[in-house]
Amino acid sequence: MSAAARLVDALLDRGFNRPAVLDISEAALEKSKLRLAGRASQVHWIVADIAQWEPNRQYSAWHDRAVFHFLTTEEQRLAYRSVLEKAVAPGGIVVVGTFALDGPERCSGLPVQRYSPESLAAELGPAFACTAVRYIDHATPAGKVQRFQFSRFVRQ
Numbered sequence: 001m002s003a004a005a006r007l008v009d010a011l012l013d014r015g016f017n018r019p020a021v022l023d024i025s026e027a028a029l030e031k032s033k034l035r036l037a038g039r040a041s042q043v044h045w046i047v048a049d050i051a052q053w054e055p056n057r058q059y060s061a062w063h064d065r066a067v068f069h070f071l072t073t074e075e076q077r078l079a080y081r082s083v084l085e086k087a088v089a090p091g092g093i094v095v096v097g098t099f100a101l102d103g104p105e106r107c108s109g110l111p112v113q114r115y116s117p118e119s120l121a122a123e124l125g126p127a128f129a130c131t132a133v134r135y136i137d138h139a140t141p142a143g144k145v146q147r148f149q150f151s152r153f154v155r156q
């Protein structure tokens with residue numbers, strides 16, 4: 001998972017053991033660490049480009065909200081898929097949220113790739129079977145609505 005979202009807080013609340021949070025931005029991780037205060041030491045913080053990261057263990061769950069859609073070259077997307085194949089244990093759950101086909105074309109000033117559940121599944125490849133899809137309209141602090149698709153997969 002990457003920083004800023006409060007999923008990590010909820011996982012710690014529920015007793016998950018040492019969840020890992022990865023982000024290319026050290027500043028984003030620092031923000032989350034500050035928020036978690038004393039509980040930050042219970043998290044494995046990783047500063048890395050997800051397309052170049054070398055996982056050294058396998059995880060039972062993977063959650064990506066609004067990171068994959070920043071990978072706009074085929075090379076980056078293939079690298080992400082390879083990381084995912086290495087990092088997620090068979091039977092593990094993968095949730096990837098991206099801007100939907102009718103979502104914004106840019107995020108934080110950067111171009112993004114938008115997905116349907118089908119085009120996302122094609123990017124992740126046959127090792128990940130899609131088991132659920134949900135569309136969410138995310139309201140930004142500036143009052144804009146961003147349409148996301150969230151797809152859930154099981155690692156084969």
Ligand SMILES: C[S@@+](CC[C@H](N)C(=O)[O-])C[C@H]1O[C@@H](n2cnc3c(N)ncnc32)[C@H](O)[C@@H]1O
Nearest residue numbers: 002003004005023024025028049050065066067
């Ligand atoms: C829109 S924010 C989403 C943050 C968080 N997942 C959430 O839901 O609130 C996108 C995040 O992706 C991170 N990011 C962008 N490209 C990345 C990459 N190649 N590897 C890892 N993190 C990346 C950014 O630093 C930023 O924190």
